[in-house]
Amino acid sequence: MVETKGIDHRVVAREKARTLKRNGLVEVVEATTSLDDIGGLGLLKDWLVRRGGAFSASAKAYGLPAPKGLLIVGIPGTGKSLTAKATAGAFGLPLLRLDMGRVFGGIVGQSEANLRSVIQTAEAIAPCVLWIDEIEKGFSGSKSSGSTDGGTSSRVFGSFLSWMQEKEKPVFVVATANDVSKLPPEFLRKGRFDEMFFVDLPDALERAQIWDIVIARHGRKPTGFDTVVLARACEQFTGAEIEAVFIDALHEAYADGREPRPKDILEAMTHTVPLAQLMDGQTAALRHWAKGRAREAASRAAPAARNGRRMTEVN
Ligand SMILES: Nc1ncnc2c1ncn2[C@@H]1O[C@H](COP(=O)(O)OP(=O)(O)OP(=O)(O)O)[C@@H](O)[C@H]1O
Ligand SMILES: [Mg+2]
Incomplete structure (x- = not known):
């Protein structure tokens, strides 16, 4: 949880989120889901509880870098999106949802500008959780080296990966994916996401x-x-x-x-x-x-x- 030391980061973040001008790319979602709403997935929930403390002032003083993000892959309908929503509640941070499909704009250069705008918005609101649902759909063109869209998705994908790698602001990215065959291998390299979890059918x-x-x-x-x-x-x-x-x-x-x-x-x-x-x-x-x-x-x-x-x- 985020600590209350002088200022409550949650209140500040919520205020920032309120003033966020809707740009159609990022939407502030009311985080009403908690980890108690998820049946099973014990190891994933434990991981979230343990990482949640890493956004506090004492974690920073301890020398912990802010966690970067989490990739959840798995079978459709098993609670991946539910868990992404619950992450914000578990961390006590505002939840931003990014529609990757909308990042890819029509005119040349628009997609890159869109991604920059998303990053700026998320960093202005940080600490926050940035939820990207079905991320493979947004980036699927990049695997074909841009042969289908003049290289746009490839470039946007590259910028996104660099940001994931280098970001210092506490923007925790939770991405979900069903179709892993569409995820480029660079995506899965360590250093981008802190962890990747696989959600199987419940026993x-x-x-x-x-x-x-x-x-x-x-x-x-x-x-x-x-x-x-x-x-x-x-x-x-x-x-x-x-x-x-x-x-x-x-x-x-x-x-x-x-x-x-x-x-x-x-x-x-x-x-x-x-x-x-x-x-x-x-x-x-x-x-x-x-x-x-x-x-x-x-x-x-x-x-x-x-x-x-x-x-x-x-x-
Ligand atoms: N583990 C779970 N515990 C409680 N409810 C669940 C669980 N898994 C799924 N549900 C219910 O099913 C709904 C759909 O789940 P969710 O959207 O999270 O699945 P998903 O894994 O994201 O599926 P998809 O891959 O199709 O996007 C949830 O809103 C919830 O009502
Ligand atoms: Mg889903």
Whole structure:
């Protein structure tokens, strides 16, 4: 957390964010998501909690450089964007969201100017979190050495990497990506991001945690459902699919004029084929790619790190 020593950096940053003129590239997002809203991903959450202190005055006095950023890659719907949002809450910093697609403007030289403007804005607001969702989409042209766009994405990408490498202002970049094949290798070199995490499908224990969170998020008591049984019944489901199933069950129950029952949820599950199953090949390829390159976001071997429940309860 940011310390209150004389001035509260959070208040200053919030004021700066308020005065930010909307330039259409960067948007200030209200950071209402916390780490408690994320089921599973214990190792990633631990990492965020431990790094969060590094923006304080005492960390600076200790000689710690401000953390640069985090890259989260993984299977669609597993909570990458959710975690990016929760990072700002965990660090107690304002959250800026960058739409990379908009950086690439129409006229010559516009994209470079756009990137400069984004960097200036983020540095003026620092300390802050700069969230870049699906970063591979913005930079995908750079891998082809600019053959498709006259080298623009290549140049913008180069400037972005230099900034990541050299930046001294505390702008913590959280980038998410699904399609790693579109990420240029320079991107992954150490020195740019502090860490890269891989988010896999949740295991049974994590799915039970996600059920608890999702049920509570929709205004119901998780204790009214056996979430361990629900978790067992939805193997290969992502967090996004679990939430979609619950919403489906809510609709069905509402149409009948009653509260949702476990049976409605189990019924809704039968209408869902998990994406990971449909995209079996891609899921396996992503896992293979991540092995040895990225840190696991969840610990499969250390149940103690995962919010209390014992593995034996669900396995
Ligand atoms: N681990 C989780 N814990 C709690 N809720 C989750 C989790 N994963 C996903 N969800 C729910 O699913 C929604 C979608 O997740 P999110 O957008 O973070 O996925 P993503 O990994 O960014 O997917 P994509 O790759 O498609 O962008 C979240 O807003 C949340 O409601
Ligand atoms: Mg996302």
